[in-house]
Amino acid sequence: MERLISARVTPRVSFQAVPSLNNRLCRPFQRSSPATVMDVGRGRNLSFRPIRAQQPETKDGAATISTKREDPADVLKVKEWEVGMLQDEVAASQGIRIRRRPPTGPPLHYVGPFEFRLQNEDNTPRNILEEIIWHKDKEVSQFKEQWPLYALKKALDDAPPARDFVGALKAAHQRTGLPGLIAEVKKASPSRGILKENFDPVEIAKGYEKGGAACLSVLTDKKFFQGGFENLEAIKGAGVKCPLLCKEFIVDVWQIYYARTKGADAVLLIAAVLPDLDLIYLTKICKMLGMAALVEVHDEREMDRVLGIEGIELIGINNRSLETFKVDIGNTKKLLEGECGQRIREKDIIVVGESGLFTPDDINYVQEAGVKAVLVGESIVKQDDPAKGITGLFGRDISL
Numbered sequence: 001m002e003r004l005i006s007a008r009v010t011p012r013v014s015f016q017a018v019p020s021l022n023n024r025l026c027r028p029f030q031r032s033s034p035a036t037v038m039d040v041g042r043g044r045n046l047s048f049r050p051i052r053a054q055q056p057e058t059k060d061g062a063a064t065i066s067t068k069r070e071d072p073a074d075v076l077k078v079k080e081w082e083v084g085m086l087q088d089e090v091a092a093s094q095g096i097r098i099r100r101r102p103p104t105g106p107p108l109h110y111v112g113p114f115e116f117r118l119q120n121e122d123n124t125p126r127n128i129l130e131e132i133i134w135h136k137d138k139e140v141s142q143f144k145e146q147w148p149l150y151a152l153k154k155a156l157d158d159a160p161p162a163r164d165f166v167g168a169l170k171a172a173h174q175r176t177g178l179p180g181l182i183a184e185v186k187k188a189s190p191s192r193g194i195l196k197e198n199f200d201p202v203e204i205a206k207g208y209e210k211g212g213a214a215c216l217s218v219l220t221d222k223k224f225f226q227g228g229f230e231n232l233e234a235i236k237g238a239g240v241k242c243p244l245l246c247k248e249f250i251v252d253v254w255q256i257y258y259a260r261t262k263g264a265d266a267v268l269l270i271a272a273v274l275p276d277l278d279l280i281y282l283t284k285i286c287k288m289l290g291m292a293a294l295v296e297v298h299d300e301r302e303m304d305r306v307l308g309i310e311g312i313e314l315i316g317i318n319n320r321s322l323e324t325f326k327v328d329i330g331n332t333k334k335l336l337e338g339e340c341g342q343r344i345r346e347k348d349i350i351v352v353g354e355s356g357l358f359t360p361d362d363i364n365y366v367q368e369a370g371v372k373a374v375l376v377g378e379s380i381v382k383q384d385d386p387a388k389g390i391t392g393l394f395g396r397d398i399s400l
């Protein structure tokens with residue numbers, strides 16, 4: 001219950017910067033001696049902006065301030081905020097630069113009698129991947145309210161089993177002697193804009209299947225890729241037999257269950273976003289649901305982390321930096337050289353070369369580097385006839 005009180009400004013709570021996070025987050029701690037907000041701010045080289053500006057002053061100069069009694073909802077918000085901070089710290093210690101959500105500082109009511117927030121330029125995403133992840137975090141919370149996990153689990157009781165994504169890639173590789181193709185149903189992307197104006201996901205999927213694709217990747221993000229879960233559902237419903245990868249930005253186990261209810265046989269897990277424990281947990285859930293997990297890496301550190309996780313069958317090397325959009329197919333070769341390549345062979349992991357593949361020479365280059373599968377979007381989705389696009393990409397008809 002809210003009540004207005006008049007009191008001197010003697011805060012109970014102050015802020016302590018967390019150095020490993022470049023002062024972008026502040027942790028509240030109890031102070032034994034009174035201090036002013038500005039003292040605290042200056043002392044820590046942080047600036048604070050009172051939310052309730054121009055507090056009226058009483059006769060003796062004390063500020064009139066408003067406060068709320070602690071209620072359970074506030075306590076929960078505080079706990080969530082603290083957990084979020086710890087998660088960010090763990091992620092940063094594993095070299096993960098992508099923050100799960102904007103660092104808004106502690107919930108408003110946490111800071112005792114003062115209602116203020118940190119003034120923080122860091123509340124803007126640092127790159128496109130971070131922007132996507134912040135959006136996903138919000139989107140998933142909203143979706144979860146509409147379709148709670150228990151309802152998704154119930155819907156899966158009668159669902160047909162997931163199809164064998166990894167098996168289909170291996171079979172295609174054995175049959176053709178070329179990398180198994182995961183053909184991407186992709187209308188648009190942040191780096192390239194619209195790729196195909198008259199976009200018919202089912203027609204494209206059927207064309208890919210006819211052209212010899214082993215599996216399909218379907219972008220389900222609406223905001224940045226103009227995709228959708230309805231595309232996944234429609235492709236499955238149209239009788240396409242290739243196993244389907246749900247190409248999403250997964251930050252929560254709920255998304256895996258949701259993807260499964262929409263017909264996905266595999267999901268993408270991005271190591272640049274997910275700390276080790278999340279990768280371990282999410283890959284276990286995939287196994288439990290009979291799905292494959294394509295774990296994507298872009299640099300040596302991510303590759304090293306992923307190779308340290310037991311039970312990973314499929315690793316994607318993205319030639320595109322999702323932070324800068326720079327594409328370099330030499331990245332696949334670089335990450336498969338030396339000790340990493342050795343560990344991959346020992347563990348019998350299938351490596352997928354992803355992004356920026358346009359010609360038979362490109363396919364040959366990544367195959368020589370050691371991939372047994374490729375994930376291709378732009379170069380084939382742009383073609384009027386996607387099946388012919390595949391033939392052009394491989395330099396021969398791979399459907400035979």
Ligand SMILES: O=C(O)c1ccccc1NCC(=O)[C@H](O)[C@H](O)COP(=O)(O)O
Nearest residue numbers: 189190191192322354355356376377378
């Ligand atoms: O494609 C992008 O612009 C993009 C931007 C931010 C995050 C992810 C992005 N793409 C996902 C992919 O990596 C590709 O869709 C996939 O590997 C196929 O790449 P391409 O053959 O180059 O279309």
